[in-house]
Amino acid sequence: MQADWAKLFEAIDASNKTNDKVEALLNYLNLATDTDKLWLIALFTGRKPKKPINATEMRTWAAQASGIEPWLFEECYGVVGDIAETIALLFAHKNTGETLQLSLTEVMQEMIMLVGLTADDKHAFLEKRWLQLDKNTCFLYNKFLTGGFRIGVSQQLLVQALSKHLKKESAEITHRLMGKWLPTYQTFEGLLLSDLAQQEDSKPYPFYLSYPIEGEVESLGEIQDWQAEWKWDGIRVQLIKRNNNVYLWSRGEELISENFPELLAFASHLPNGTVLDGELLAWKDQAPLPFALLQKRITRKKPSQKIIEACPCAIIAYDLLEFNGVDQRLNSLSQRRDLLEELITPNGFGLIQLSPLLEVENWNLLTELRLESRSQKAEGLMLKRKSSSYQSGRKRGDWWKWKVNPMHIDAVLVYAQKGHGRRADLYTDYTFALWNEGKLQTFAKAYSGLTDKEIIAVDQFVKRNTLEKFGPVRTVTPQLVFQIGFEGIQESARHKCGVALRFPRILRWRQDKKPEEANTLAELKQLL
């Protein structure tokens, strides 16, 4: 018998129907203890405990314990595409006695406990566990062990279930789940039932996200009802100042304050009770710098002065969510913009800039302006309805992104590797090459962009046209041509081809093209 939480994850994993998933979640919430519920929320919102072991240790121990040679274990792993599942499959039938039932809280406590053990003790403990758990629980347990646990549904479904369970608005639930909290010190009641105003200063609001524009821009109605801005290619952030403390959150709900001390110092001049929504960019002389510079900053906590000077950053603010400690989200965008302009004068506020408005008479002029996005170092335009409130999550209707078409180039498929998850055992991860002095030079990897049907066809091609195998990677006959799209390009000393692409992906399969007709590296570099 599986534990309730394992059944829940299996049901979520197995079903394609949103309603089934919400139903399963609700059933679990209605019966679970508060600590189990809190851990469930933590897992759904990416608050996993620290992983107690690494994948290499796990492979070695599992091969040993299952009595097969390491090479055969690797063969199995190659087919399954997932360490946690491979182990579960190898052990499932060996469990002959009573299966062990652990609650979600107990499992999480074991994860925390294991961190403190020596390697030998961990090994001994896991060998025992692998034999005691049923297949699905074993799989999930292993996922927690390696920190690879991902739930195949959006946080939105959990919010829906919690909203039904607690009979509270889903926007409020979303808000309550944000920010820094961990199940090790928070309680279910403290997180979801206590007075919102009493919650921590650092708690951000849920971000409002846009949809790509559908159809003709004219269909949005009168241009006067819309606010147009550049769509910047940076990181969406929320800047909070409350009780003399400043917090910077990324859209991925990561607290990145420590990475940007200069912004923190600057933002301390803001009045208390201020929350700004904006874009974090590498920025110099009133213009954005390449995204790669920003990337250097994101990966570094407590950066040196040298790095701060080499990669200067700024926030382009475009919305005001809290002013004087009062939630502004239900006010119209125009009202919020007025307050924002009061706070940050249009001629700048140093490291916090005001996102400029693009004011034109009609849609035609805006359409022309959009074509200048690249020279403005923007990805396109944002269109926001002036009368709209600040909603939570991705919603259609009031916020649209209108990106410029991606740059693209035709390239040849040269390497393929099996995917993971849904695509395990299919060759879905590809490396592409361009012609360079008569040879094919790899320049980009891409995973997405093909239909399921096309994936099967390419998979068949790879299996039948393998030239060499290097571990999980196969080199294939250079024959298939794909159109690769990307958002940006810049020089890179780290890449052998000399350039790095931003967001490369497959736009379409050029079945009409022969490999000789693919583009050259020189042609790619012309786009620099």
Place this chain on the structure above:
Amino acid sequence: MQGFGLIQLTAKGLYCAEGDFYIDPWYPAGKAIITHGHSDHARLGQTAYLCHPITEKVIQHRLGLVQTETIAYAEERMINGVGVTLFPAGHIPGSAQVRVRKGSETWVVSGDYKCHADGISEPFEPIAATHFISECTFGLPIFNWKSQAEVMAEMNQWWAHNASMGIQSVVFAYALGKAQRILNALNPAIGKIYAHGAVMAMNQTLREAGVKVFQAEGLSDGTKESLKGSLIIAPPAAAGTPWMKKLEPYRTAFASGWMAMRGSRRWQSADRGFVLSDHADWKELNAAVKATGAENVFLTHGYKSAFARYLQTQNYNAFELDTLFEGESLNNKPEEEATHASGLG
């Protein structure tokens, strides 16, 4: 041409030169001994087909009028001085292993096989051999089947749950073999059981060959009311086609050994996956190889490189053969593609 003695691998398939016959050739070749009726083993274009009587009916149903001759299990037939005998392979009704012997050499070609009872096929029988040509579709230690009773209990439970909500249960399984195996093991007390046209036709063919197959109802007799809470069994090719429309509301499930892996389960985007295979799992493959007493083992379709290497560590002379057999495939077999349009109405 790869030669190992009595049986060779040629471009057209496994061939016995001394007897001048092929076993499951994949191109028009000549005289053919057929292990079973699946389309990757019984192909059109042979001058004569020698097989088990059940397989004969299947071949005639699938390939039309071809020249066939039958042979019962365990009966030895001399062909140009070579002794040929069929033994049950336990894969599907009528499936056979082929023993070919002359002098000191005894070869067994397994065809597709499984070693656990499925309630419909004659159970697999281990045969002594000097050379064993084995399939190994599931030749990795991650494949370990639960008993049919356990899997069918899960399926019946799933069906009963759906039925209690007034929802139909659609199970996708090969029209030949897997479908009948499931039909015979479902609990008819739960509700009505329907079958897709391709399955109905195959049921009839097998019945004519003397196989007992549960009497499922044809979908043309189904009304919205009678379909409610029923179970419908259909070939994999019917998944996601407009044919499904009339069955709404429903939940879907695949019954296949590949369902052991989460990745393939999700790839099929079915609501459930039941791990039910007509091929041998890791334990069965190892037991079958051992039981033949063969020193030389040749592996055809499946994880043959890994299984061959493993057998080498167990002191067998193990080799991979490059054949065109497919084993259990999640994609459609041609026979099923051709017939999937029929069914409702």
